[in-house]
Structures are given as C-alpha cells and as structure tokens.
Amino acid sequence: MRDRRVALAWAAFVVVALVSCVLVLRRPDRLSDLHIYYGALADLHAGRPLYGFVAANGGPFTYPPFAALVLGPITAVPEGVLQGIWLVATCAAVVAIAGTVGVALTTQRSRRPLVVAVAATVLMLSAPVQSNLRFGQVSIFIVLMALLDGVGLVPPRLRGVLVGVASAIKLTPLLFVVYFLATGRYRDAGRAVATFLACAGLAGIVLPGESWTYWTEAVRQTSRIGNLASLGNQSLHGMLLRVGVDEAALPVLWATLVAFVCVAALLRARQGRSGHAAVLVGCATVAASPVSWTHHQVWPVLAAMLLIGASGVTQRAAGGALLAAMVVSLGAVLSPVSTRPGVQFLFENARAIGVLLLCLVGFGGVAVAAARTHRRPAGRRGWLRVGVTATVAVAFFAVQPLPAGADPTFKAYALDDVVNPRYFFVCRGPVECAAYGTDAPVTFGTRAERTKVRVNGVVSPQVTRLEYFSAPGGPPRVIPLLDAYPGSRTFSFRSASMAQGRLVAYDADGRPIASYDDELAAALRARSR
Numbered sequence: 001m002r003d004r005r006v007a008l009a010w011a012a013f014v015v016v017a018l019v020s021c022v023l024v025l026r027r028p029d030r031l032s033d034l035h036i037y038y039g040a041l042a043d044l045h046a047g048r049p050l051y052g053f054v055a056a057n058g059g060p061f062t063y064p065p066f067a068a069l070v071l072g073p074i075t076a077v078p079e080g081v082l083q084g085i086w087l088v089a090t091c092a093a094v095v096a097i098a099g100t101v102g103v104a105l106t107t108q109r110s111r112r113p114l115v116v117a118v119a120a121t122v123l124m125l126s127a128p129v130q131s132n133l134r135f136g137q138v139s140i141f142i143v144l145m146a147l148l149d150g151v152g153l154v155p156p157r158l159r160g161v162l163v164g165v166a167s168a169i170k171l172t173p174l175l176f177v178v179y180f181l182a183t184g185r186y187r188d189a190g191r192a193v194a195t196f197l198a199c200a201g202l203a204g205i206v207l208p209g210e211s212w213t214y215w216t217e218a219v220r221q222t223s224r225i226g227n228l229a230s231l232g233n234q235s236l237h238g239m240l241l242r243v244g245v246d247e248a249a250l251p252v253l254w255a256t257l258v259a260f261v262c263v264a265a266l267l268r269a270r271q272g273r274s275g276h277a278a279v280l281v282g283c284a285t286v287a288a289s290p291v292s293w294t295h296h297q298v299w300p301v302l303a304a305m306l307l308i309g310a311s312g313v314t315q316r317a318a319g320g321a322l323l324a325a326m327v328v329s330l331g332a333v334l335s336p337v338s339t340r341p342g343v344q345f346l347f348e349n350a351r352a353i354g355v356l357l358l359c360l361v362g363f364g365g366v367a368v369a370a371a372r373t374h375r376r377p378a379g380r381r382g383w384l385r386v387g388v389t390a391t392v393a394v395a396f397f398a399v400q401p402l403p404a405g406a407d408p409t410f411k412a413y414a415l416d417d418v419v420n421p422r423y424f425f426v427c428r429g430p431v432e433c434a435a436y437g438t439d440a441p442v443t444f445g446t447r448a449e450r451t452k453v454r455v456n457g458v459v460s461p462q463v464t465r466l467e468y469f470s471a472p473g474g475p476p477r478v479i480p481l482l483d484a485y486p487g488s489r490t491f492s493f494r495s496a497s498m499a500q501g502r503l504v505a506y507d508a509d510g511r512p513i514a515s516y517d518d519e520l521a522a523a524l525r526a527r528s529r
Contacts, residue, residue: 009117016124017094021087024133031083032057034074034136038082041068041075050210051218062218065203065210066168067138086136093140094123100147101302104275105309119305123298126326131295139295142166143282146173147302149188150278160188164195168203171219172285172296175262179281182266228291231331231496234351235292236261242349258288261359268362276363279303287355300355301326306363315363322358325350348496410470410477412493413456418484423492426457430485433458441505441514442466446498455503456492462513463489465506470495476504 024030032055040053040061050068054060061068074082098120106115123129132140148154149162160180166173174196180189204211228238237254245253265284269277282299286292304326307319324330331348346353413423426445427433436443436458444457459466459481467476481489495501502517 006113006117009114009121013095013117013121013124016121017091020124020130020133021091024087025083027134029057030134031086031136032059034083034086035079036061037071037136037138038074038079041072044068044207044210045072045075049213050207051213063138063170064168064200064219065207065214066199067170068210069203069206070169071138083136087133090129090132090136090140091124093144094129095120097140097144097147097298097302098123100144100151100153101275101279101305103151103153104273104279104306115309122305122323123301126298126301126323127294127329128297128301128326131293132298135295137295138169140298142170142173143298146176146282147278149192150176150179150281151274158191159185160191161195163188164192165199167192167196168199172289175285175288176278176281178262179266179269179277183270183277231348232293233291234286234294234297234349234355235289236287236352236356237290238292239349239352242345261287261356265359265362268359271362276306279306280359280362283355284359287352287359292352297326297351297355300351300358303355303358303363310363318357322354325354410468410493410495412477412479412491414480415482415484417492418482418490423454423494424456424484424490425454427488427490430488433485433488433490436488442503442516444503444516452494452496453498453501454492454494455498456490458488458490459505462507463505464508465510466491467504467506468493468495469502469504479503 036053036055036059039055040050043053044050050061050065077085095116098116102112102116102119105119106112129140131137145162145166149159149166152159154162160177163173163176163180167177177189177192180186180192200211228241230238231242233241236257240250240254240257262284265280265287269280279299279302283303286297286299289296300322304319304323307315308323310316310319330350331344334347413420417423421428425447426443427436439460441460441463442457443459444455447454455468463481466479466481468479469476477493479491479493481491484490502515504512504516505514507513
C-alpha cells in the first residue's frame with residue numbers, strides 16, 4: 001500500500017512538472033531571464049561588454065562576473081535546445097531539494113520516500129518554483145547548493161565550498177558564512193570565504209574589465225534589477241518602499257531592521273537541527289536582500305513544509321497559511337473580498353510578513369525540542385487559540401489605512417503609448433476623442449485586470465492639471481495631459497486599486513474644479529459585473 005502511495009505521489013509530480021513545462025514553452029515570453037543570460041554571454045564572446053547588454057524586454061545581466069564563467073557553456077547549443085535542458089535541470093533540482101528537506105521532515109526512513117515525493121509535488125506547485133520555470137532562473141540552483149552545504153550533506157572536507165560557489169554567482173548566500181561562524185563551524189566558514197574569493201579572483205583574471213565594472217559600479221545599481229517597490233519584491237526593503245517610508249530615512253531604517261532580523265534568525269537557527277536551521281537562514285536571506293523576487297522565495301516554501309510537518313497546532317496552522325501565500329498570490333485572489341485597504345495590504349505583502357515573522361520566532365518548539373517524538377495531541381483549545389489570533393491579526397490590518405504612497409503598480413502613460421489600445425480605450429483617434437468635448441471637466445472609463453486597474457479618458461479645455469491620489473494622506477501623482485489629437489487632450493494611468501482612489505482636476509489658477517472618488521469605484525464595479 002505504501003509503495004502504491006509513493007508511486008502515485010511521484011506520478012502526480014511528473015504530471016505537474018510536464019504540464020508546467022508545456023505551459024512555459026507555450027508562452028511568447030518563455031524563459032526570459034535565460035534569454036538574458038544567453039544574449040549577454042553571446043555579446044561577451046563577441047567582444048562586447050557583459051554589463052552593457054540589454055535584452056528586448058529591457059533586462060540587463062545583473063550577476064557577478066563569475067556567474068558568466070559558470071554559465072558560459074550555455075551558448076554552445078541553440079537557445080531552443082537550451083530551454084528544454086534548463087527546464088529538465090530545474091525539475092531535477094526540485095527533486096534534489098525535496099530529498100534534502102525530506103531528511104528534516106521525518107526521521108522514519110520507511111516514510112521518507114512518500115514524504116519526498118509529496119514535498120517535490122508541493123514545491124512544483126508553488127509560485128517560486130513556477131517562477132523559476134517561467135523565467136529560466138538560476139535561483140533554484142543557488143538554493144540547492146546552499147541547502148546541501150547548510151544541512152551538512154556534503155563530505156566534511158568540502159563543507160562550505162558550495163556556499164562559496166553559490167555566493168560568487170549570487171551574493172545573498174554569504175549570510176550562511178555568518179551562520180557557520182555562529183554555530184562554531186569555523187572551518188566551513190573559512191572554506192566558504194576562500195572559495196568565494198577564489199571564484200571572484202578567477203573571474204577577475206579571466207574577465208578583468210567586467211569584474212571592475214561589476215564591483216565598482218553595477219553591484220550598487222539596484223535600479224538595474226527592476227522596480228523594487230513592485231509587489232513581486234517581497235523583501236523587507238520592498239515592503240518599506242510600498243509603505244512609503246521617506247527616502248532620506250529609508251537606508252538607515254532598512255539597515256537597522258535587517259540587522260535585527262538577521263540576528264534573530266541566526267539566534268533561532270543555533271537552537272535547531274541542521275535542516276531547520278539552514279532553511280531559517282535561507283529565509284533570512286529572502287527578508288534581508290534588497291530585492292527578493294518570487295523566484296528567490298523557495299526558502300519560505302521549505303519552511304512552510306517544515307511547519308506543517310511539526311506536531312504543534314500553532315506551527316501547523318502557520319505552515320498552512322505560509323504555504324497558501326507561497327502557492328497563490330493572496331493579493332490577487334482575495335482582492336474581491338478584501339474591502340479594507342489595510343487587509344489588501346496584508347494580502348499583498350503576506351509573503352514578506354510571513355518570512356519576517358518566521359525569522360523572528362523561528363520554528364517554535366520544533367527546532368528547540370527536536371528530540372521529542374511524542375507530544376500531546378492538540379485539542380479544540382489549540383485550534384481556538386489559532387483562530388482567535390488570526391482573527392485579531394486580520395482585524396488589526398482591517399482598521400489600518402492604506403499606507404501613503406503604497407501603490408507600486410502606478411504608472412502614467414506618455415504620448416508614445418497612445419497607439420496602444422490596452423492603455424487608451426475610452427476614445428481612439430481624433431473623431432472619437434472630439435466627441436467627448438462636453439462641459440464635464442473629466443470624462444473617463446476604467447478597466448479592471450488581475451493585479452491592476454486602468455483609467456483613461458479626456459479632459460475639457462478648463463482643466464490644466466490632473467492629479468491622482470491612491471490613498472488618503474498619500475502624495476498626489478500628476479497625470480500627464482496628452483495633446484494626442486487636435487482639439488482634445490487625453491490621459492491614461494494604472495493603479496493597484498481604486499478602493500481609496502481619487503481623481504482631482506484643477507483650473508489655470510490651481511483651484512480644484514472637479515473631484516472623482518466614488519465615481520471611480522462605481523465605474524470599476526460596473527465594469528467588473
């Protein structure tokens with residue numbers, strides 16, 4: 001019976017993996033990050049600068065120069081062949097990660113094959129692994145190397161080497177060096193640092209110009225990575241940007257909070273088994289990094305599975321909630337029922353908040369009392385406490401206003417975008433737009449999409465300035481008025497939510513002549529039906 005369950009679990013994994021890979025290959029933008037690696041390395045081999053490459057989608061090469069040495073061979077095969085190989089390698093890495101974390105999930109060898117198969121399937125269904133497949137990312141391989149080294153599954157004389165190599169490809173695993181020092185693994189820390197320096201030194205010898213550019217310029221240019229305030233960046237830094245922290249205070253506040261979170265996570269990690277500890281340190285890298293895109297967030301998925309595998313009610317409930325947040329985007333899925341902006345902010349930042357809480361409190365009694373194999377079964381009181389705590393937490397966020405400036409989705413479109421019917425849909429062309437020349441200061445329409453709302457329209461001659469407020473108390477955003485066609489001015493912008501949105505039109509003297517708030521929400525509701 002057990003062998004049959006194992007076979008069924010692996011069959012489920014294969015089906016999910018195959019369907020995921022087929023869906024990725026059907027996308028027009030499939031494996032876009034792998035395309036960046038391929039194009040940047042092709043430029044490098046042709047004698048052009050590595051960090052001067054920009055793909056058609058605007059993406060540059062952002063990794064240290066040693067990553068270019070490791071990825072160098074990928075240009076030896078056609079890109080289409082490489083895409084298939086990369087997808088298979090990603091699925092294999094998922095199985096390897098599941099096998100590694102399976103040791104921490106159960107001490108019973110007879111149950112381990114089933115646990116590993118289920119863990120691999122859950123991983124494959126999670127948003128971070130799906131993101132690795134979709135973009136063709138190296139993040140999954142970085143997690144595997146750091147996990148193997150952190151757990152200590154490599155030979156003793158080589159421990160620390162994988163962390164050093166991983167850090168030379170992507171800097172965030174360097175936190176594991178601090179973890180090695182904190183737990184008395186001094187030789188492992190020394191090997192990790194030596195390996196990292198050796199890899200960076202090798203890159204400096206082979207690629208001196210690129211190494212100089214990266215370590216003196218590119219490593220500090222976080223804007224090359226993308227919009228760090230977007231919802232995809234579920235790090236502490238990204239959440240602070242979405243809260244609207246003042247730019248002058250942000251660096252000091254962020255550094256202070258990162259230090260506190262990392263120290264707390266390392267202290268918790270010292271108390272636990274190697275598997276729990278390594279995953280906790282990995283979660284700290286997700287929280288502490290300036291940018292943690294979805295494909296970086298494999299560590300919280302592993303943490304959620306470890307919590308679910310615990311015997312305490314609180315741990316299991318927390319693990320279930322964290323896993324739900326890592327499988328689906330709560331902000332997108334629950335937006336129709338999150339009527340309060342504070343609750344919506346909670347859903348949109350659920351991954352970042354979950355990782356931060358995990359770093360601060362660890363795995364609870366699971367990590368501290370790992371030797372205990374029998375615990376009293378949880379009764380109704382345990383679930384009642386969990387339910388009350390969750391209700392209080394949601395209620396707390398329900399009464400919070402949307403943080404000022406917390407609208408990372410906002411973008412106002414320019415004159416060059418007028419030709420795009422996705423952005424400008426109220427009127428297209430001079431005849432249609434001229435028909436809106438009424439006495440109303442602003443005539444607009446809305447269109448709801450999965451993670452954003454679009455607004456566009458035309459303004460009357462007396463309107464000289466148009467501003468949009470995404471939240472009460474938030475700063476106004478000036479909407480450009482575009483002279484797209486003779487005799488009419490049009491505008492278009494997008495926003496995360498219209499729940500608290502307000503559009504204000506001003507005349508030449510700077511006086512407000514019209515304000516639209518309920519109308520925005522009403523128009524959105526009408527289009528959603």
